[in-house]
Amino acid sequence: MKTTMPTRLAALTVSCIVVSLSPLSAFAQTGSATFTDIPKDSPILAAAEYLAAKGIIQAGGTFKPNDKLTRAQVAKILVVPLVAPDQLQKITSSTFTDVPAGQWFVPYVEAARALGIVDSAATFNPNGAVSKAAFLKMLFVSKKLNYMGSFSDLQKPLAQDAQNSTDWFYPVMRFALASSVTAVGQDGSIGVSQEITRGQMALLYYRLDMYTEGRRTQALLSQAETDIGNVLQLLNAKDMSQAEWAAARSVLATRGALASRPTEPLVKGAVKVSEGFQSLVMGYKAGTAGNYDGAIASAKEAYGLAAKAKEFAPALAPIANQMQAIAKKMADDARTIKSQPAAPVK
Numbered sequence: 001m002k003t004t005m006p007t008r009l010a011a012l013t014v015s016c017i018v019v020s021l022s023p024l025s026a027f028a029q030t031g032s033a034t035f036t037d038i039p040k041d042s043p044i045l046a047a048a049e050y051l052a053a054k055g056i057i058q059a060g061g062t063f064k065p066n067d068k069l070t071r072a073q074v075a076k077i078l079v080v081p082l083v084a085p086d087q088l089q090k091i092t093s094s095t096f097t098d099v100p101a102g103q104w105f106v107p108y109v110e111a112a113r114a115l116g117i118v119d120s121a122a123t124f125n126p127n128g129a130v131s132k133a134a135f136l137k138m139l140f141v142s143k144k145l146n147y148m149g150s151f152s153d154l155q156k157p158l159a160q161d162a163q164n165s166t167d168w169f170y171p172v173m174r175f176a177l178a179s180s181v182t183a184v185g186q187d188g189s190i191g192v193s194q195e196i197t198r199g200q201m202a203l204l205y206y207r208l209d210m211y212t213e214g215r216r217t218q219a220l221l222s223q224a225e226t227d228i229g230n231v232l233q234l235l236n237a238k239d240m241s242q243a244e245w246a247a248a249r250s251v252l253a254t255r256g257a258l259a260s261r262p263t264e265p266l267v268k269g270a271v272k273v274s275e276g277f278q279s280l281v282m283g284y285k286a287g288t289a290g291n292y293d294g295a296i297a298s299a300k301e302a303y304g305l306a307a308k309a310k311e312f313a314p315a316l317a318p319i320a321n322q323m324q325a326i327a328k329k330m331a332d333d334a335r336t337i338k339s340q341p342a343a344p345v346k
Helices: 043-053 071-079 085-089 106-114 132-142 170-178 198-212 217-236 240-260 265-288 292-312 314-339
Strands: none
Touching: 043 198, 071 106, 071 132, 071 198, 085 106, 132 170, 132 198, 170 240, 217 240, 217 265, 240 265, 265 292, 265 314, 292 314
């Protein structure tokens, strides 16, 4: 009688990740604590002061990090770095029917429309709340980033609320993960529809600028390492869906790091490690479904990716060797089960 595939992944825990993927230097921004309502140990402080230094928000006083942002406020935040004040003064009316002349936000909203940051339509809803996905899309457009085309070969589900690659927000969140602008929460979601606050806006804006300057590589490699550990835990718990999501995110994180550091051997090796763990997840999934040939093929792929990782970065040998050990056991178990005679029909 055939049994389920004993891949032995259940014996593994996060503790088997013994080598850091991220020894690269991190960027540190020191703040002067000029905002009285942001704790000194909050990551929002450096982000808010960064925006203040660039003239995007006013410096000093209170920041109100927990206040929700309106669409009009977002338009101002994104337009200020792009359009000179004298040019904004010339804009006195808008094509949006709900943006009447005389309102403070008229020039920002109309400039945002002209720049393609917001879609041209009959109405704008200036006082409406802004979702995380909507803000990120506008932010990426304002920075002229190719969020649609970047990493477009990666189409796998990423989180509880980002599973379908045909959803309008999927490429937005894919780029956000690949640039370490955001991460998945403990509930397994990215917060696609979450209404954004001023503090969240500052963090997203700041992290994106750091990424475009090549200063988020360590954050990306650390996130990949975390998700690889999550893959093992989730397989232990037989939570295949979330294991697949974590594996996809680890690939995205390392690919995002590679986009910033394309010649860095450690980063190139980390990509192969993350791809190898994704292959192991696919092999585990195939094996538990009775597709033992598929499990063997995925294990072979993971074994080869581990070898590539060691070629790029010998420092990754411990984790790559562990990958190869897992892959070998997976393939051996699949072959053993295939060789067993089928149970007689009763």
